[in-house]
Amino acid sequence: MTRVTLQTIADAVGVSRMTVSNAFSRPDQLSADLRDRILETAERLGYTGPDPAARALAKGSSGTIGLLFTDHLEQSFLDEIAARFLSAISGELAPSGRGMTLLSSRSKGDLVPTRDIPMDGALVYNCGAESEAVDWLRRRKLPLVFVDQEPVRGYPCLNVDDRGGARAAAEHLVRLGHRRIALVTRMDEPRVASSYTVTSRMEGWRAVLDGAGLEPIVVNATASTEDAGHDAAQALLDLPTKRRPTAVLAYSDRIAVGVMQAAQDRELIVPNDLSVVGFDDAFFAEHTRPPLTTVRQDVHRKGAEATALLMEAIGRPGPQRSDHRLLPTELVVRASTSRPGRPQASHR
Amino acid sequence: MTRVTLQTIADAVGVSRMTVSNAFSRPDQLSADLRDRILETAERLGYTGPDPAARALAKGSSGTIGLLFTDHLEQSFLDEIAARFLSAISGELAPSGRGMTLLSSRSKGDLVPTRDIPMDGALVYNCGAESEAVDWLRRRKLPLVFVDQEPVRGYPCLNVDDRGGARAAAEHLVRLGHRRIALVTRMDEPRVASSYTVTSRMEGWRAVLDGAGLEPIVVNATASTEDAGHDAAQALLDLPTKRRPTAVLAYSDRIAVGVMQAAQDRELIVPNDLSVVGFDDAFFAEHTRPPLTTVRQDVHRKGAEATALLMEAIGRPGPQRSDHRLLPTELVVRASTSRPGRPQASHR
DNA sequence: TTCCGGTACTGTACCGGTACAGCCATTCGC
DNA sequence: GCGAATGGCTGTACCGGTACAGTACCGGAA
Numbered sequence: 228m229t230r231v232t233l234q235t236i237a238d239a240v241g242v243s244r245m246t247v248s249n250a251f252s253r254p255d256q257l258s259a260d261l262r263d264r265i266l267e268t269a270e271r272l273g274y275t276g277p278d279p280a281a282r283a284l285a286k287g288s289s290g291t292i293g294l295l296f297t298d299h300l301e302q303s304f305l306d307e308i309a310a311r312f313l314s315a316i317s318g319e320l321a322p323s324g325r326g327m328t329l330l331s332s333r334s335k336g337d338l339v340p341t342r343d344i345p346m347d348g349a350l351v352y353n354c355g356a357e358s359e360a361v362d363w364l365r366r367r368k369l370p371l372v373f374v375d376q377e378p379v380r381g382y383p384c385l386n387v388d389d390r391g392g393a394r395a396a397a398e399h400l401v402r403l404g405h406r407r408i409a410l411v412t413r414m415d416e417p418r419v420a421s422s423y424t425v426t427s428r429m430e431g432w433r434a435v436l437d438g439a440g441l442e443p444i445v446v447n448a449t450a451s452t453e454d455a456g457h458d459a460a461q462a463l464l465d466l467p468t469k470r471r472p473t474a475v476l477a478y479s480d481r482i483a484v485g486v487m488q489a490a491q492d493r494e495l496i497v498p499n500d501l502s503v504v505g506f507d508d509a510f511f512a513e514h515t516r517p518p519l520t521t522v523r524q525d526v527h528r529k530g531a532e533a534t535a536l537l538m539e540a541i542g543r544p545g546p547q548r549s550d551h552r553l554l555p556t557e558l559v560v561r562a563s564t565s566r567p568g569r570p571q572a573s574h575r
Numbered sequence: 576m577t578r579v580t581l582q583t584i585a586d587a588v589g590v591s592r593m594t595v596s597n598a599f600s601r602p603d604q605l606s607a608d609l610r611d612r613i614l615e616t617a618e619r620l621g622y623t624g625p626d627p628a629a630r631a632l633a634k635g636s637s638g639t640i641g642l643l644f645t646d647h648l649e650q651s652f653l654d655e656i657a658a659r660f661l662s663a664i665s666g667e668l669a670p671s672g673r674g675m676t677l678l679s680s681r682s683k684g685d686l687v688p689t690r691d692i693p694m695d696g697a698l699v700y701n702c703g704a705e706s707e708a709v710d711w712l713r714r715r716k717l718p719l720v721f722v723d724q725e726p727v728r729g730y731p732c733l734n735v736d737d738r739g740g741a742r743a744a745a746e747h748l749v750r751l752g753h754r755r756i757a758l759v760t761r762m763d764e765p766r767v768a769s770s771y772t773v774t775s776r777m778e779g780w781r782a783v784l785d786g787a788g789l790e791p792i793v794v795n796a797t798a799s800t801e802d803a804g805h806d807a808a809q810a811l812l813d814l815p816t817k818r819r820p821t822a823v824l825a826y827s828d829r830i831a832v833g834v835m836q837a838a839q840d841r842e843l844i845v846p847n848d849l850s851v852v853g854f855d856d857a858f859f860a861e862h863t864r865p866p867l868t869t870v871r872q873d874v875h876r877k878g879a880e881a882t883a884l885l886m887e888a889i890g891r892p893g894p895q896r897s898d899h900r901l902l903p904t905e906l907v908v909r910a911s912t913s914r915p916g917r918p919q920a921s922h923r
Numbered sequence: 924t925t926c927c928g929g930t931a932c933t934g935t936a937c938c939g940g941t942a943c944a945g946c947c948a949t950t951c952g953c
Numbered sequence: 954g955c956g957a958a959t960g961g962c963t964g965t966a967c968c969g970g971t972a973c974a975g976t977a978c979c980g981g982a983a
Contacts, residue, residue: 232939243963248941257961275714279693280631281939284968289628290692291639291676300669304652304662314652321648321679324686328639328676331669338672344638345627345693366623580969591933596971605931629969632938 231274240268251276283345291326292537293349293369295341295360300331306451307509308479308526312352312374315530323538332360339363348541350374350533353422370540374533376423383536384551387529389424389506392522392556393431393476396504399520399558400474401439403566405502408436409444409463409472411482413451425478428506432476444472448482456485464493473502473567480505480512480521487515487563498565508559517562524556579622588616599624631693639674640885641697641717643689643708648679654799655857656827656874660700660722663878671886680708687711696889698722698881701770718888722881724771731884732899735877737772737854740870740904741779741824744852747868747906748822749787751914753850756784757792757811757820759830761799773826776854780824792820796830804833812841821849821915828853828860828869835863835911846913856907865910872904 237244242261249256250265269276283289294316296303303309313327320327325347330340332354341349341363348370354361356377364371371382378384400408410432413425421429436443446462448455456477463472463486477483483505490501497503497517505512508523532552540548585592590609597604598613605613617624631637642664644651651657661675668675673695678688680702689697689711696718702709704725712719719730726732748756758780761773769777784791794810796803804825811820811834825831831853838849845851845865853860856871880900888896 230939234939244939245941245964246962248939249962252941261961273714275711275716276690277941278632278939279691280628280635280637281968282691282941283628283693284626284632284970285939285941287628287968290686290688293674301662301666304658304665305655307653310652310658314649317652317677317679318649321681322683324679324682324684324688324691326641326676326678326688326692328674329665330674331665331672333669334672335670336672338638340638340672340674342624343627343630343672344674345631363623366621368623578969582969592969593934593971594932596969597932600971609931625971626969629938630971632940633969633971635938 231272233277235272236265236269236274239272240265248277280345288347289345290324291328291346292320292534292541293328293330293341293344293346293364295330295332295349295351295354295364297332297352297354297358297360299333300329307511308507308524309352311526312530315527316350316534318527319531319534330360332358342367348372348537350537351376353424355420355422370537372533372537372540374529378551381549383540383549385529385533385536385554386423386427386551387524387554388556389427389524390431390434392506392524392558393428394435395556395558396476396506396520396522397432397435399560399564400476400502400504401435401441403474403502403564405472405474405567406441407444407470407472407474408441409446409475411446411448411456411459411475411477411486413448413455413478413482415449428478443476448478448485451479451481453481453485453488456482457489458485460486460489464489464495473500474564475501475503477503477505480507480509480519483519483521483563484511484515487517487519496569498563499567499569502564502567504564512559513561515563520561520564521559522556523559525554529554579620581622581625583620584613584617584622587620588613596625628693636695637693638672639676639694640668640882640889641676641678641689641692641694641712643678643680643697643699643702643712645680645700645702645706645708647681648677655859656855656872657700659874660878663875664698664882666875667879667882678708680706690715696720696885698885699724701772703768703770718885720881720885720888722877726899729897731888731897733877733881733884733902734771734899735872735902736904737775737872738779738782740854740872740906741776742783743904743906744824744854744868744870745780745783747908747912748824748850748852749783749789751822751850751912753820753822753915754789755792755818755820755822756789757794757823759794759796759804759807759823759825759834761796761803761826761830763797776826791824796826796833799827799829801829801833801836804830805837806833808834808837812837812843822912823849823851825851825853828855828857828867831867831869831911832859832863835865835867844917846911847915847917850912850915852912860907861909863911868909868912869907870904871907873902877902 233244233247237247250262341360349364351373353375356379373379373384446459448459475486483503487497487503490497495501505519505521508521512519512521581592581595585595598610689708697712698720700722701724704727721727721732794807796807823834831851835845835851838845843849853867853869856869860867860869
């Protein structure tokens with residue numbers, strides 16, 4: 228039993244293959260009567276409709292967009308911010324019926340996702356611009372949109388104003404009167420070049436602190452997790468009281484939570500003994516104890532706009548238009564920051 | 576400027592198109608010397624390698640697997656259990672270099688993902704077996720694996736022993752001496768048929784309670800969230816003390832947390848005034864106050880095994896082998912359950 | 924010398940569709 | 954009543970690869 232194709236149906240109905248194709252893909256090209264007969268025959272013969280792979284080749288479009296996340300993709304699902312980004316993309320994409328194909332950048336076999344998987348374009352999120360995976364995408368001349376990473380000439384790029392948000396966070400602390408401020412940044416390994424996001428936030432913080440003539444204490448968290456934040460905080464809390472920072476700017480909310488816990492483990496009161504600022508405004512940030520002061524980014528909008536940019540790039544022929552967009556951030560002041568020093572009453 | 580294809584390279588080097596194809600896909604079929612020349616020429620002419628779409632058609636394989644989640648896909652990313660499942664899949668898939676294409680079941684346009692997107696097989700998670708989307712996949716005769724839903728004859732299916740876990744949870748409460756037990760189930764809308772998971776858990780609970788001659792109070796949460804759990808608990812907590820349940824079996828950990836909060840809002844002590852059992856053993860379950868007694872499922876294993884089953888089905892020709900696997904669940908007793916009634920000392 | 928096996932490459936026939944130009948018969952405008 | 958527009962269907966030429974069955978040549982064993 229050979230496979231059922233357009234031709235099978237065409238023969239059965241006694242029309243040309245092209246007419247059957249039209250019955251499925253361009254109903255207006257034939258009479259309703261004939262179309263019904265064709266569809267009915269197709270149904271009877273167990274034909275599912277045009278083969279997607281063949282159609283992709285002939286039309287030059289596969290109906291999917293690729294998503295490249297450098298960070299072990301595996302982890303992205305477990306990271307609230309990445310997950311919200313994915314969620315927004317899927318929401319934006321759903322109406323169009325396109326699929327989203329997640330690409331892993333490290334492939335052990337001979338299949339290289341970014342080179343070998345059919346797609347109409349791709350979103351590159353938080354990857355090194357020079358990674359091999361990205362390079363394949365570029366060489367394929369696919370429409371691309373870069374998100375949360377070093378902008379790439381010739382492509383639409385979408386960034387969050389991490390720098391501005393970090394500045395606002397730092398200014399908030401300085402204005403409260405803090406002088407010994409610590410920065411908890413985030414690097415997997417000391418040697419590796421930091422991600423654009425990490426660098427941007429760092430730059431924002433430093434710009435303000437430098438301006439105020441303050442030299443921050445910098446420590447590193449090896450991951451964006453509570454545990455890593457907790458660990459990183461030890462070095463700060465071990466300092467003699469006089470040199471111990473009175474405030475901490477953390478790369479992420481999860482790290483910030485870890486820092487708060489570390490302080491609380493030592494019977495320190497947040498914010499009086501230690502003010503803590505996070506980043507991202509994760510869902511849990513308003514439910515921590517105390518509720519976390521943080522920098523909000525609109526992750527949903529980031530996903531939706533990135534997707535829209537990509538869809539537009541896919542729709543438009545010719546060279547990509549390379550506009551760089553910057554989404555705003557906003558400082559959200561909650562209860563994890565205050566002026567330094569214990570007030571009269573202390574209530575945990 | 577026309578596109579660079581295999582033929583372009585073939586002409587430039589002066590060999591047949593087939594030889595160029597082999598240079599890329601089957602290095603052992605030609606001399607190393609010629610291969611180098613071909614690759615070099617390809618590089619020079621800006622040829623990226625075989626076109627994925629064309630290759631997919633010719634080889635009958637696109638290098639991706641589909642993932643169908645009925646629940647608004649958009650939400651799945653934000654649900655820890657679904658996200659962990661996705662994470663496990665991506666981890667299992669990464670070495671092979673395959674992509675995972677997320678399909679949304681509701682498509683407004685003329686593109687129907689499950690019908691029109693190329694893929695080599697699909698994982699169907701928590702969908703109604705009779706949904707239209709699933710139907711397309713079946714008609715395409717794709718290798719499929721069904722996870723966390725009503726097993727489908729003729730396909731490999733993977734389920735978690737929700738029923739057994741629910742039984743264990745209920746037994747735990749009965750053994751502690753609870754007699755007035757409430758069930759918090761989960762349905763979006765009253766009319767809609769419940770998901771298989773919802774039904775299974777419910778059946779497990781009831782089996783035990785029926786056996787013990789207990790008639791549970793049943794309430795519904797409209798989502799698997801803290802807020803929905805909080806809301807659902809009101810009906811229970813509004814009951815006069817003598818009829819108020821002393822224990823609650825919740826569909827999920829998030830719902831359980833909402834229930835605990837509702838109780839605590841009323842100055843009730845968990846577990847003494849109200850014992851609460853969740854389901855899934857989400858990461859946060861051990862950090863709630865009090866730490867949550869729950870039923871653990873191995874989400875990572877679920878994802879890994881489902882993926883392995885699918886890969887195997889894709890590799891094997893012929894009819895699918897339809898084995899149904901059941902992954903174990905395990906009751907994890909923490910501090911949110913105790914015998915009913917206040918003990919001597921009460922410490923929140 | 925003949926035969927055999929292996930290596931290196933080629934030619935043809937697909938894979939299963941879609942685009943587009945063309946053909947024929949109506950129908951419409953004037 | 955005639956040219957032009959329209960509707961409905963067909964034929965051919967791709968889309969860009971891969972599979973498989975050759976062919977040609979070469980070295981070594983019988």
